[in-house]
Amino acid sequence: MSVRIVDVREITKPISSPIRNAYIDFTKMTTSLVAVVTDAVRDGKRVVGYGFNSNGRYGQGGLIRERFAPRLLEADPKTLLNSGGDNIDPDKAWAALMSNEKPGGHGERSVAVGTIDMAIWDAVAKIAGKPLFRLLAERHNRKADPRVFVYAAGGYYYPGKDLSALRGEMRGYLDRGYNVVKMKIGGASIAEDQERIEAVLKEIGNQAQLAVDANGRFDLETGIAYAKMLREYPLFWYEEVGDPLDFQLQAALAEFYPGPMATGENLFSHQDARNLIRYGGMRPDRDWLQFDCALSYGLCEYLRTLDVLKTHGWSPSRCIPHGGHQMSLNIAAGLGLGGNESYPDLFQPYGGFPDGVRVENGHITMPDLPGIGFEGKSDLYREMKALAE
Numbered sequence: 589m590s591v592r593i594v595d596v597r598e599i600t601k602p603i604s605s606p607i608r609n610a611y612i613d614f615t616k617m618t619t620s621l622v623a624v625v626t627d628a629v630r631d632g633k634r635v636v637g638y639g640f641n642s643n644g645r646y647g648q649g650g651l652i653r654e655r656f657a658p659r660l661l662e663a664d665p666k667t668l669l670n671s672g673g674d675n676i677d678p679d680k681a682w683a684a685l686m687s688n689e690k691p692g693g694h695g696e697r698s699v700a701v702g703t704i705d706m707a708i709w710d711a712v713a714k715i716a717g718k719p720l721f722r723l724l725a726e727r728h729n730r731k732a733d734p735r736v737f738v739y740a741a742g743g744y745y746y747p748g749k750d751l752s753a754l755r756g757e758m759r760g761y762l763d764r765g766y767n768v769v770k771m772k773i774g775g776a777s778i779a780e781d782q783e784r785i786e787a788v789l790k791e792i793g794n795q796a797q798l799a800v801d802a803n804g805r806f807d808l809e810t811g812i813a814y815a816k817m818l819r820e821y822p823l824f825w826y827e828e829v830g831d832p833l834d835f836q837l838q839a840a841l842a843e844f845y846p847g848p849m850a851t852g853e854n855l856f857s858h859q860d861a862r863n864l865i866r867y868g869g870m871r872p873d874r875d876w877l878q879f880d881c882a883l884s885y886g887l888c889e890y891l892r893t894l895d896v897l898k899t900h901g902w903s904p905s906r907c908i909p910h911g912g913h914q915m916s917l918n919i920a921a922g923l924g925l926g927g928n929e930s931y932p933d934l935f936q937p938y939g940g941f942p943d944g945v946r947v948e949n950g951h952i953t954m955p956d957l958p959g960i961g962f963e964g965k966s967d968l969y970r971e972m973k974a975l976a977e
């Protein structure tokens with residue numbers, strides 16, 4: 589059976605909403621949806637892999653169409669195959685995508701490559717006739733665990749949102765089975781944020797834990813002032829305090845904040861992740877790493893990041909990726925990550941779970957769907973299919 593990539597399609601879609609974190613609003617946010625069309629046939633149907641670029645960075649149509657899709661389509665198809673010749677080798681496809689690219693400067697292209705990489709892994713697992721998480725577990729000699737921890741991210745600022753609306757939002761997450769919720773800080777004064785935090789803590793009581801996310805807004809002085817305020821509460825984590833590349837700031841914070849911290853969603857390569865681990869003072873016994881493969885060159889690169897972590901004594905279970913997409917759910921279930929983010933009310937239809945999957949005690953159970961499992965989420969698959977047809 590022939591296995592060739594015959595087309596790579598991209599469309600840029602809105603995922604806008606009126607929400608705001610400490611840095612940006614999402615009124616003009618977009619995402620790239622990609623279809624990697626193959627000539628492989630499974631169950632009488634042509635195999636198409638799909639991907640999208642998470643959230644927080646904008647659509648990548650220009651780069652994908654001008655630079656990356658042509659490289660994949662111009663490569664000799666034989667050079668993209670695995671040793672058995674019966675499937676695509678994602679690392680070979682990745683190498684083709686990255687031919688003639690200089691090192692460094694990762695953000696310029698890591699999102700475009702991560703989006704295509706997601707679609708390639710989806711196709712590869714579909715051609716293998718397996719859920720991606722099972723394929724990953726097999727390849728890495730692990731036992732897959734379909735039960736994955738998920739937490740509810742929200743708590744954004746938006747016009748007219750008062751404390752009772754914030755409490756109501758968090759109550760809604762508890763009602764849907766979550767036991768960790770997250771809210772934004774740094775988009776208001778410290779006094780106002782403290783009031784918001786106390787309101788949420790009062791609402792969730794001992795039913796759940798709260799994480800807070802500053803989205804890289806603070807300088808060292810502000811980060812420390814917040815640390816002193818926040819350390820009085822039993823928070824799940826204090827996230828992305830300062831600029832994502834300011835490792836000295838991150839390291840300095842540990843002196844003022846003994847509780848768990850989290851960061852990494854804006855580090856886009858294994859080299860940047862390694863610098864965080866080398867210089868950021870992150871503590872493997874309590875801190876969390878949020879690298880999002882869709883934004884950072886995809887799963888091929890994420891596997892290198894996991895190798896870096898291992899070398900430095902970090903377990904994959906300290907990773908809870910940013911982004912709330914099914915790709916990271918598969919990596920979590922297949923490779924033993926600590927869980928995944930989820931945005932119950934945002935970024936639809938891209939984020940979330942296959943239809944019928946429920947959150948129970950803060951966990952979901954992955955259904956056995958081929959590939960990443962997008963076909964099981966009808967609103968998302970509708971958009972994907974429209975691109976491939």
Ligand SMILES: O=C([O-])CC(=O)C(=O)O
Pocket residue numbers: 609644741801803853910911929
């Ligand atoms: O507001 C955002 O950009 C998303 C974010 O930081 C997160 O999910 O942790």
Ligand SMILES: [Mg+2]
Pocket residue numbers: 801803827828853910
């Ligand atoms: Mg964040």
